[in-house]
Amino acid sequence: MSSIKVLLVEDDERLAQLTARYLESHGVLVTIAVTGTEGQVEALRRQYDCIVLDVMLPGRDGIEVTRELRARTDVPIVMVTARTEEADRVLGLEVGADDYVTKPFSPRELLARIRATVRRVRGQAGPTQQTVQVGGLVLDPQKMTVTLDGNPIDVTAYEFSILRALAQRPGRVLSREQLLDLAKGSAELSFDRSIDVHVSRLRAKLGDDSRNPKILKTVRGAGYLLAGGDV
Numbered sequence: 001m002s003s004i005k006v007l008l009v010e011d012d013e014r015l016a017q018l019t020a021r022y023l024e025s026h027g028v029l030v031t032i033a034v035t036g037t038e039g040q041v042e043a044l045r046r047q048y049d050c051i052v053l054d055v056m057l058p059g060r061d062g063i064e065v066t067r068e069l070r071a072r073t074d075v076p077i078v079m080v081t082a083r084t085e086e087a088d089r090v091l092g093l094e095v096g097a098d099d100y101v102t103k104p105f106s107p108r109e110l111l112a113r114i115r116a117t118v119r120r121v122r123g124q125a126g127p128t129q130q131t132v133q134v135g136g137l138v139l140d141p142q143k144m145t146v147t148l149d150g151n152p153i154d155v156t157a158y159e160f161s162i163l164r165a166l167a168q169r170p171g172r173v174l175s176r177e178q179l180l181d182l183a184k185g186s187a188e189l190s191f192d193r194s195i196d197v198h199v200s201r202l203r204a205k206l207g208d209d210s211r212n213p214k215i216l217k218t219v220r221g222a223g224y225l226l227a228g229g230d231v
Helices: 013-025 036-045 062-070 086-094 107-121 157-167 176-184 192-206
Strands: 004-009 028-033 050-054 077-081 099-102 132-134 137-140 145-148 151-153 216-219 223-226
Touching: 004 013, 004 036, 004 107, 013 028, 013 107, 028 036, 036 050, 036 062, 050 062, 050 107, 062 077, 062 086, 077 086, 077 107, 086 099, 086 192, 099 107, 107 157, 132 157, 137 157, 157 176, 157 192, 157 223, 176 192, 176 223, 192 216
Parallel strands: 004 028, 004 050, 050 077, 077 099
Antiparallel strands: 132 137, 137 145, 145 151, 216 223
8 A cells, every 4th residue: 555644633643653663663644633724724735645633732623624624625534532322323423433542542453443534535445446327326336426316425435335245245234234235444443323324424425315225225233234135
């Protein structure tokens, strides 16, 4: 993998410097911002492969910054939070974060998550890079694009990975655990409800009725499936 450019938004300057040194020792190019406002401006000023964003920031917090960035860019966001409640993590995913780590975290885990996120964006997460088509739904792993009936659908890297896993197996039920493994890699930790959040966001973007979905269907007690050729 070529050099990764990361924007690290962290108000604890000592932690930021220690984290940056570790990442840089593994070939990651790191720029540090210490406030939410500074991080937001920097994220829109330059092109980064990934943003590592603390939730608890002075002034504009990480949730607000994520909302603002998602309105203007699809750059992958790994959210860092000291909050351990599932609801807090779900909120981060709902506003547009691709992944999260909880404090205290190991730099090694953070590096693994950054690399996995960037691989998804660069189309290197799976064994096949061929275009996937199910009915009117078309996924291009090389360009990381999704279209439905010729209309472009704006998705994040993680949403793309989930949708591709389902599109490669149309009509087959995949459990949350299977989707976690296929989209993120079994070595990475996550939680089941994160899949529910991302599927909900995908349904909204695809124009699928959440109460009676026709494209991304829920199989109670089993998981999710992508409808076959009638998409």
